[in-house]
Amino acid sequence: MTNHKDAIDVISENIAERIKHHVGSTFNLETSIPGLMFYRQNSPTQCTTCVAEPSIAVVVQGQKMMALSDKSFHFDRYNFLVTSLDLPARVQIKQAENAVPYLGFVLKLDFAVLSELLMRMPIDTKKPKAPSSGMGMGATTPDLLDACFRLIKLLDDEASAPILTPLIKKEIFWRVLNSDQGVRLKSIVSAGSHGLRIAKVIEWLKANFSESYAVEELAERAQMSKSTFHHHFREMTSMxxxxxxxxxxxxxxxxxxxxxxxxxxxxxxxxxxxxxxxxxxxxxxxxxxxxxxxxxxxxxxxxxxxxxx
The missing domain is CATH 1.10.10.60 (Homeodomain-like)
Structure with missing residues (x-):
């Protein structure tokens, strides 16, 4: 266990140096690798609202809190956060200072790649359980963090980035699918699952949130009864x-x-x-x-x- 923790510490510190190098004096940076964002804060922040996109969020220095309704997730370098849907949430940086700023990154999920990977999993692990909350916290492993580090290093290797980026992203998604948080992703990318149906309704809501509608209309879009739709929607979004x-x-x-x-x-x-x-x-x-x-x-x-x- 100590070696496991030590390995995470070493890789996290290496990633932190890369993030500091690329971010410089800014606070957020959308990198040249599609879907990869860097974040830095020099002090704790107030709790504020955001829409958390489907992604993997990793902290390499400091601590962060994400909250979904009455559920809160406090994580550092030893835990990562998976968000499987677009979710209105609250976010707060809990630990950061000028000398040791908060540093982290977010990698957006690619559902096409996740679907492809799911097809390659053993049959007995493909079937998702009933959908749970669309946000959850998993245990960071050296293997997952090392894959993330190799992806980040490609920012300084322009010749290799176009070839290796999709391969390393696929490895990262594969490791998350096989982690304790894999069930959240399986419920979203599995054909015919309740999670996938809710995800499609959420996509429609994002594009049409200013319109008026009846819950029955949304249930029909999800091909569910009103009561079943309402139950699964609340279970996954906490609202x-x-x-x-x-x-x-x-x-x-x-x-x-x-x-x-x-x-x-x-x-x-x-x-x-x-x-x-x-x-x-x-x-x-x-x-x-x-x-x-x-x-x-x-x-x-x-x-x-x-x-x-």
């Missing part, structure tokens, strides 16, 4: 379909107000609200502040990060 839609609306409204400097009334209209007062009430309940105060706070945080860099 009802209507709560999920509302979360997407409010987070998009915040993005519009902060990123595009649109006022609250127009942002409300853009995301499908007819009543500005209802929008303000639900926004305040969701983010803990009125739209105006929340946007001001977001700008203070952004300005603080710019000054720190």
């Amino acid at each position: 009802s379909p209507l709560q999920y839609q509302k979360s997407l609306k409010l987070m998009e409204a915040r993005r519009l107000m902060v990123g595009e400097q649109i006022d609250a009334s127009n942002a409300a209209y853009r995301v499908g609200y007819e009543s500005p007062s209802q929008f303000s009430r639900e926004y305040s309940r969701f983010f803990g502040n009125s739209p105006k105060r929340d946007v001001e706070e977001q700008w203070r945080l952004i300005e603080g990060q710019v000054k720190a860099s």
Whole structure:
């Protein structure tokens, strides 16, 4: 066990050096390897909302918390987080300082590759169990971390990257499929599974969150009864379909107000609200502040990060 932990420490420190080299004074970096993002923070952050994409999240220095409704996941270099669906969540950096910043990376999942790998697994391991939460924490292994390190090293090897990137990604996904978190991915990529049906409905919701709809319509899209659909949707996302839609609306409204400097009334209209007062009430309940105060706070945080860099 000690050797296992020591190996993780060594590989994590090597990855941390690579991330620091590439990120420099910025906080987030979308690398030249598709789907690979680097993250750095010099101090603990407040808890904030986000949409966690289907991905593997790995911490190599510091600690991070992700929360899905009433479920929270605290992880460091000895645990990784798998998200199998687009999920409204809360995120917070718990441990970071200037001398030892938080460092981590996220690799987006490729469901086409996962489906191909699932077909190559032994028959008795292919069948997924009933879908569980779309987010879960697994134990990091030296083999998984080493594959991630080899992928990251390709950022400095332009000649090899086009050939080796898809091969190493496939190895990473294979190791996750065979880990204690593999069942989450199998339930999403297995043809005909409840998880795959819920995932397809979520894709539709992401593209149409500003529209009005009935839960019966979503259940029909999933080819499930209303009660079965509602049960599996809540089990996988920790919220009802209507709560999920509302979360997407409010987070998009915040993005519009902060990123595009649109006022609250127009942002409300853009995301499908007819009543500005209802929008303000639900926004305040969701983010803990009125739209105006929340946007001001977001700008203070952004300005603080710019000054720190």
